[in-house]
Amino acid sequence: MQDIADYLGDSLGLSQKASELDAEVIVFCGVDFMAESAAILCPEKTVLLPQLCAQCPMAAMITPDKLRSLKAKHPDAAVVCYVNTSASVKAESDICCTSSNVINVVNSVDSDEIIFVPDKNLALYAAAHSDKTIIPFDGYCPTHHQILESDMLLAKEKHPEAEVLVHPECRPEVIALADHVFSTDGMVKYVKSTTHDEFIVATENGLVYRLNRENPGKIFYLASGNIVCPAMKMISLQDIVDALEKNQYVVSVPEEIRVRAKKALDAMISVGRNG
Template structure:
């Protein structure tokens, strides 16, 4: 493994590359990345990074978003087979139909979606700024795609009517209210933090609801142990950055197989062979970029 890490470092320097890794990636992939974060933070880093090549360790829509925002740079996806099941629960045709059914509503598109879906939307959002994005809209109604759980969470904090699409993240949707009750019994005194992609009844039982980066920030000041209700990969970063408290997964089943497809070998091979480069058709890219730019303007 040490040899592969050395190869990656040399290739990164030779290619003038930056490596971005999502919080759900394997621990060893997070450890070789220049930046680790959530979708919003990594979208910002992709734009800000002074690099000719962007290696995005995540799932397909993340690398695609980086390519949309950085047309002049090569964006590599080391695991092109790593898709997002939720992103595949809606199509551009579905969004067009929703716009016909709700002509007065703007379309808010969770960043966990394809470029084609983003291109049909008015503004993108992430789990960290969904509420802020919805409240930034001028109209009284918003179509929200594709995550119904994030839509339900945002609805609690806005007077606007949210019209949700019935998509969901299978990994977060597996977490149940029973998991929360059992975890609290097994770890008395620990606080439960959950991701807003979780079911509403899970969110209602939690002590805090945060994006992955929100959980990282919360942990920095936490005095109690934490039960983490999101994909298990986040616990690697939590333990690394804040080892003074203990972390427990809310569910041992909260593992996204797609997020684990990237390996050190695939990162090395991607840099060495400049594969797999993500390309978005220009007519799609320009429209999708407007929605992403608007998301970045709203901020967290």
Template sequence: MTVIADPDTGAHEPATDLVEPRSLTDADEIGSWAAEIRRLARERDAVVLAHNYQRPEIQDVADHTGDSLALSRIAAASDASTIVFCGVHFMAETAKILAPEKTVLIPDERAGCSLADSISADELRAWKAEHPGAVVVSYVNTTAAVKAETDVCCTSSNAVEVVASIDPDREVLFLPDQFLGAHVRRVTGRENLHVWAGECHVHAGINGAALTAKAQADPDADLFVHPECGCATSALYLAGTGAVPAEQVHILSTGGMLDAAKNTTKASVLVATEVGMLHQLRRANPLVDFRAVNDRASCGYMKMITPGALLRALREGRDEVVVDPATAAAARASVQRMIAIGQPGGGE
């Protein structure tokens, strides 16, 4: 019988009884755990999806790794009857919205998102009442209830394109991320774009001072900066003043970072996003030294999806994500309008 060591106690238990290993470090333990995950996935007719910010062992065992929207589209196209979404709750909701006939599980239903939680459906309805006739553009990093109140969704890679497609005389309510909204306003020059004051607490903590210090210490490094970051404006300022050559500054979604990583010829790249992204970047181009602008930029919600939680989800069929059909239908329409405007590329 396969056995796996509990990393917290050192005790060994049969894999079928293992409930909560929070991390795995030994190669044999990881191999045994991964084999059990794959066996259970086959047994349950499940596909395992992992977001780029997940723990490395979760990313490595997944059938597909990527950004939330790309994974949701994979979920919808999959032949599997069960989707196990290793990410935060709004991501699993989006998968359920796009694949309503499938069973969607999230390994820990408590895995929330500070950005998605920064606006509720009630708050959005009140904001809309203050701006009658405005077009609501919601980042995909929102709950199903908020998407249901939205005219068109966007991703970080196509937010500018989505907003540019709207009649310039129409007011736009952009939510919930203030940094992505500021980026869109800066690029489009649109003065009738109102931005909700929400943020991802992890990305907001990656500030301009840290980026400047790292860039000055490695002036030849490329900068990969997520537009949700508090330092995105600083990155563009550095480029504008010539402190960093403009061609070295790249404002990118996670999917965009991965594409750029594969093609870069730089010896080092400074990365401003959640640190889980480094695992995929290093796999994409092992010859490049990818380093975090802020080593502490780790999302505790993402890291709630532990090896034990994934094992339990597959073994017990928990925690299932349910979205009210009417809410799902309205939310699906806002996502489909985005896709009709243009392919979304990287989701966030």
């Protein structure tokens, strides 16, 4: 999939790229919320999701009703929502964040109390770098959450010279063992810029494929077995052919939802991204 793509990147970066392109049709090879974000930012384009079953389990953990219930319990709190959420949840939020800019976004919010959805691990990571009171929703990325402290200790024992790169969706005890905490794009940039040539990588295995391809001569070890996101692996080459030939499946966001969700995304973009 990566080999035939025109552009590689994280969910927001690809959505922003889609809005900059002259192309009228965007085939988004990712999960549902990613394609929705592209549709939110560029409503004049046709956004296709090649496989309808490619649904992010973490995004599905938080619903608009659950978020409204949290807001009712904490009426003075601002709502920060991870981009790994549905358009309807973004529409109920004050500002979005990515794994790369979460600290900047949280600290930019004009409220001492913040509801953070849906990733509790990312919420705890942000709380460790902020004086704000963070109220986390009890969601998580199953792929990153499966990486355990014991896995990291074993990997470090096997590869003592390797730098440890950890995604902030991981458990706090795993993050505590990191040399560097990065988003996927942050890992890509760091590996290219450093002279170090050996790394333990605590994120989905698709990124390790990219790191190997773009950094010949450097060595990468997955932190734990085969760390796979099943949803991200659902799209096949045949799905892409079908999407292009049949113009399927078109991602649409109701305009009232799209406008409100875009406000939360625009608020984040105005804060800026931190690699």
